[in-house]
Amino acid sequence: xxxxxxxxxxxxxxxxxxxxxxxxxxxxxxxxxxxxxxxxxxxxxxxxxxxxxxxxxxxxxxxxxxxxxxxxxxxxxxxxxxxxxxxxxxxxxxxxxxxxxxxxxxxxxxxxxxxxxxxxxxxxxxxxxxxxxxxxxxxxxxxxxxxxxxxxxxxxxxxxxxxxxxxxxxxxxxxxxxxxxxxxxxxxxxxxxxxxxxxxxxxxxxxxxxxxxxxxxxxxxxxxxxxxxxxxxxxxxxxxxxxxxxxxxxxxxxxxxxxxxxxxxxxxxxxxxxxxxxxxxxxxxxxxxxxxxxxxxxxxxxxxxxxxxxxxxxxxxxxxxxxxxxxxxxxxxxxxxxxxxxxxxxxxxxxxxxxxxxxxxxxxxxxxxxxxxxxxxxxxxxxxxxxxxxxxxxxxxxxx
Numbered sequence: 001x002x003x004x005x006x007x008x009x010x011x012x013x014x015x016x017x018x019x020x021x022x023x024x025x026x027x028x029x030x031x032x033x034x035x036x037x038x039x040x041x042x043x044x045x046x047x048x049x050x051x052x053x054x055x056x057x058x059x060x061x062x063x064x065x066x067x068x069x070x071x072x073x074x075x076x077x078x079x080x081x082x083x084x085x086x087x088x089x090x091x092x093x094x095x096x097x098x099x100x101x102x103x104x105x106x107x108x109x110x111x112x113x114x115x116x117x118x119x120x121x122x123x124x125x126x127x128x129x130x131x132x133x134x135x136x137x138x139x140x141x142x143x144x145x146x147x148x149x150x151x152x153x154x155x156x157x158x159x160x161x162x163x164x165x166x167x168x169x170x171x172x173x174x175x176x177x178x179x180x181x182x183x184x185x186x187x188x189x190x191x192x193x194x195x196x197x198x199x200x201x202x203x204x205x206x207x208x209x210x211x212x213x214x215x216x217x218x219x220x221x222x223x224x225x226x227x228x229x230x231x232x233x234x235x236x237x238x239x240x241x242x243x244x245x246x247x248x249x250x251x252x253x254x255x256x257x258x259x260x261x262x263x264x265x266x267x268x269x270x271x272x273x274x275x276x277x278x279x280x281x282x283x284x285x286x287x288x289x290x291x292x293x294x295x296x297x298x299x300x301x302x303x304x305x306x307x308x309x310x311x312x313x314x315x316x317x318x319x320x321x322x323x324x325x326x327x328x329x330x331x332x333x334x335x336x337x338x339x340x341x342x343x344x345x346x347x348x349x350x351x352x353x354x355x356x357x358x359x360x361x362x363x364x365x366x367x368x369x370x371x372x373x374x375x376x377x378x379x380x381x382x383x384x385x386x387x388x389x390x391x392x393x394x395x396x397x398x399x400x
Contacts, residue, residue: 003082017072033261097190101397103201103221118195131189133380138182140388146175209296268310
């Protein structure tokens with residue numbers, strides 16, 4: 001209906017589509033959050049509470065809702081023709097490898113691939129299997145191993161020292177990266193085996209030297225989605241500087257809310273928004289430390305890690321407690337064997353450093369021939385078998 005329409009009618013159809021999509025997402029994901037917070041206000045004014053609903057969140061709702069919205073917006077803008085085949089449209093919205101946790105694709109990239117016959121290609125098939133093995137390694141060997149330390153510490157932050165909390169903070173940064181990028185590798189690899197190419201979603205984000213660069217490297221499909229469909233339509237960096245600051249705060253506020261119906265995600269989003277505004281202020285004042293790339297990387301990495309505390313903590317209160325305890329002068333002790341012994345912690349650190357080095361070498365190598373890919377795949381699978389953590393830990397982003 002959008003495609004042939006013009007003027008106000010065209011905008012009306014788009015608006016209906018967006019309202020329906022956001023409405024379904026809002027009902028399932030945020031109804032109880034809104035009700036809970038209204039109840040707090042209503043109870044304080046001695047009014048009856050709003051009932052909470054008990055329902056199951058549809059699988060991959062946030063991701064395939066944004067993918068569906070991308071389709072109608074692109075049709076509205078004239079960048080994509082309306083899809084007349086319902087089966088192909090449904091496959092685009094809920095393509096099984098990426099349905100649960102992305103990457104969030106654009107219709108002009110995926111729909112043409114779904115319309116043509118994708119013949120089996122040896123190179124793509126082997127590359128896809130290698131990516132899947134890489135994702136399994138990141139998830140089972142690194143992320144789930146780090147989770148054995150991270151989860152108990154963040155569940156009971158008051159029982160741990162500042163050093164233990166600091167170590168858990170850094171471990172979580174790599175846990176969520178290996179967990180999420182591991183899923184993405186599996187999704188891209190599974191699609192590639194079928195001959196479908198999905199977009200790259202991570203580009204070594206922890207090597208960024210400023211926060212703007214970090215968000216160009218982390219969860220690229222979501223970052224570009226917010227840029228193209230929210231930040232730029234709001235005005236982007238056009239107009240007065242305070243408009244740019246306002247637009248950044250809106251985007252990161254909604255980004256935080258998209259991640260979950262909890263105040264801690266809102267704080268995490270706003271924190272990144274204010275940090276980016278600070279970076280933009282420094283750029284506008286032309287204050288930049290030239291050289292010292294290592295120091296800029298170190299500052300960026302630590303700011304991202306500290307922001308992750310709000311993302312991972314069970315509540316905003318716990319996050320503030322962890323931040324205060326980490327910043328305190330005392331408590332820099334570690335109880336050996338409390339959660340992990342020092343050998344296991346050392347092994348985790350070696351795995352994290354090995355991951356960074358391996359990704360760096362792979363990017364510099366420009367790819368390997370199929371024979372080497374097969375050998376690397378087998379080595380990764382063997383490593384997963386002997387060193388993997390088989391505790392059925394769910395992917396972190398499945399909850400979103």
